[in-house]
Amino acid sequence: MNAKEIIQAFPQPEGKILRNIDKDACERAVEQILAGGKKTLRELVDLIVEPGRGVDVQARHALHSTAIRVGGPGKTKARKAFSTSLAETLSDDRPNAVKGFILRQLQVCAGPEEGGKIAPFLTNPEDHLYEYAAQALEAMGPSTVSHFRKAYPKASGAPRLTIIQGLGVHRDDDSREVFRKAAKAKDLETRLAGLWGLMRIASAEDADLLLAQSAKEKGWGRIKATAYCMELAESLSNKGRKKEARAIYEEIRKTRKADQEDYLRESADRELARLK
Amino acid sequence: MKKIPCATTRRSFLTKSATGATAATILPRHVLGAPHVPPSEKFGTALIGCGGRGPGTYSGLCKGLEVELVGACDVDLNRAQRFSNARSKGKAEVYQDFRKLLERKDLDLVAIATPPHWHASISIACAEAGMDVLCEKPMTRFVAEGRAVVNAFKRYGRIFQIGTFGRFGRSRDKGYVLKHKIMSSGLLKDCQAVRMKKGGLKVKQWSGTPGIPPQTVPDQLDWDMYCGPSPWKPYESRRVTGTHRGYWDYEGGGMCDMGQHHYDPEQWTYAKDHTSPVEITPYAPPSHPEVTGMWAWVELKYADGFKFVMESGEWGPAYDRQPVRDVSMDDLSKEDQEKIKSMPDPEPLLSFGEAVKQRKQAGGHPEAAHRAACILHLANLAIRLGRKLNYDPDKEVFLNDEEANRFLNPPMSAPWRV
Incomplete structure (x- = not known):
């Protein structure tokens, strides 16, 4: 059976929703897709179209179901084979919207070994491909961090912010300088991403930078930058670096003098009492 | 201003x-x-x-x-x-x-x-x-x-x-308070109770509609801000104004819409405000990637043996793994029953207004609300993944299932992060 025949097991909307779904038939279809290997998978991906350019509800449902069902305990070999074949379809000539959908399925099932096929999209600003690629790589775990490091110098705008955030998600110690530079950027959200990254790697030596920047920020920037200082202190305290944590709380206590920030002084006081 | x-x-x-x-x-x-x-x-x-x-x-x-x-x-x-x-x-x-x-x-x-x-x-x-x-x-x-x-x-x-x-009413009801005491006492070993929620989770009502072509974003709507931490998708009107419930990107169907109403008081009654289920077993067909859909039942078992079962009543077979039964004093020895009788009633739960004035925790405090939401998230994940899941309620991760763990903390779109 070809993919077009196989996916007939999946329902079309009836009264707007997928109410008449046959579990056993769908599960059998997933098995058939997997048994069909690379050829059937490529046929299936070919049935997926740009939103608004045709009906592909069954094809999307079938691909996602297969990406989900091929994962789980004890299925490493099948999952890897499927993910490799799926990742290969990213290099075909397909609409960005379809590539975005494929990236989102790889987020569900692919391991870090497919990172190299996903990474080129990190710098692609079109149709949120950078976002889908970053989220797929983040889901695969810390071993994909090298892709973010390599992409960073080539990226600008929204992809660059997403990459800085990805480095923070992975708590990448080696990106300390990237975070420091971002923490002094003109754009507020980039500054906050940099400060967040430094907080994520629990960088005690950057505590002064976080505190100074948080004191400089106004409004939303001040709220978030101060929050990152508080979280940095918490991380350091949890790591047994109580002296450094204490210094942050004392600085917060000393510098947040406005009446509207007295809850910060109290939070710092509570933590200082705990650290005694 | x-x-x-x-x-x-x-x-x-x-x-x-x-x-x-x-x-x-x-x-x-x-x-x-x-x-x-x-x-x-x-x-x-x-x-x-x-x-x-x-x-x-x-x-x-x-x-x-x-x-x-x-x-x-x-x-x-x-x-x-x-x-x-x-x-x-x-x-x-x-x-x-x-x-x-x-x-x-x-x-x-x-x-x-x-x-x-x-x-x-x-x-x-x-x-x-x-x-x-x-x-x-x-x-x-x-x-x-x-x-x-x-x-x-x-x-x-x-x-x-x-x-x-709902938990506020339960905390003032003698029958529910007794169950709360039994469950929180720690005297009930190997709990055999199975609490069933049959229907009422609006499965069809809050199922999403797949395959709608993208539409023009209305002038007054900031669509990028609406998508926010969720993956960006092309605008179509069913993704907003109530029908958003049927999309995985924003909610989790009727399960999440109605589930917290039901399980928040249940969780208080059965003294589960500080823990989560350890085994989640579903019966559901494969899910669509974008929209919520049909499921038959989910069984959620806690470490003490207590089980919540949700049965949709809107699709598939009925739950038949175990008979439904509640906890009662009869589950305890005479000596333990006396201990329950001598237990003080739980502290009254504070409303939001009282909590604000007194600077004390409200009845529906963050930990309790989080644990109640976890019941729904774990049930929905079992439905989406179509397999039994084993969960560590302290570390809040699935055991030996790396792909399932990806759904517990999915990456957020920059600049949003928690």
């Missing part, structure tokens, strides 16, 4: 009374029950997410408190303006971006009634800005968000109450 005088005094009251420091000297008159309340002693309030449940959630926030609405925020400016007009004759300032609203210095209490994919990020930001929160249910979109909310409210000593209140 509308400013309430003496906002700083109010904020001082809110925080100082939390520590018991000189409360009597700074207590506003309204707390003492004075009939006339000068505007300077009102709490500055705002609503974020002004459509659907928004006005009702805002009314819940105000109950028992003297308030003045200072801000109305919605990604759809028309909705924010309508709410400001209705509740403050248009005096409350209107915002499309909650970040600008939270910069106000006269804001004390915030009601959040956005779709759930925004609940955690906004709740956390409110705590970081020093505000107390009443947040619509379900509390979050995924598990790690809930833990981040719990940590933020603890860090800043703020009050959080989830927008469902």
